[in-house]
Amino acid sequence: MLFKCIDQQFHAGDIYQIAGPNGAGKTTLLKIVVGLIPALEGKVQWTFKQQPAAVCESLLYFGHQPAVNTSLTATENLRWYFGLNGTKSLDAAQYPSKSAFSAALDKVGLAGYEDVLCFQMSAGQQRRVALARLYLSDAPLWVLDEPFTAIDTRGVAALEQRIGEHANKGGIVLLTSHQALSLPGVKMLDLANFVPSEAA
Incomplete structure (x- = not known):
């Protein structure tokens, strides 16, 4: 124990x-x-x-592993996260916009990486994709x-x-x-x- x-x-x-x-x-x-x-x-x-x-x-949980799907882009990973957390049931006005996803990635230093597949990123960049959730989550x-x-x-x-x-x-x-x-x-x-x- x-x-x-x-x-x-x-x-x-x-x-x-x-x-x-x-x-x-x-x-x-x-x-x-x-x-x-x-x-x-x-x-x-x-x-x-x-x-x-x-x-x-x-809740928003951020673990030791970045928990990103490397076959998806940075933006797709963020959209996938919101779907997993029940946000897929929200209407279009409540769901984060494409510009909101881009702004979140910009906040973690990944401006221009919106459409980059995560397997092409370094481990540190993948971690920052996961951290971008903090700029979108209420x-x-x-x-x-x-x-x-x-x-x-x-x-x-x-x-x-x-x-x-x-x-x-x-x-x-x-x-x-x-x-x-x-x-x-x-x-x-x-x-x-x-x-x-x-x-x-």
């Missing part, structure tokens, strides 16, 4: 950084929160009806696993700004990062405080 007895509420407008050494269970905790793996004990309680579709539409909860990996200093600053904007609008951000954030008011959750006694 990596950790136990975590009793934590995540509130609208707050940013939480999960801390701990390698192997402490940071990624595991995030996967439990989003429902990718079950907790051995306890549960994650949402403030809305716990239907899978409702949970999916209420999901209340963002769960981000090492979002700053392979991002240059300018990109880190832009991403921090976007995370801050989301929190200022009442969103919740739960993330892991090996670097200190320059965002104000970040709340720390250190998994070292929840190590089972037999593993300490």
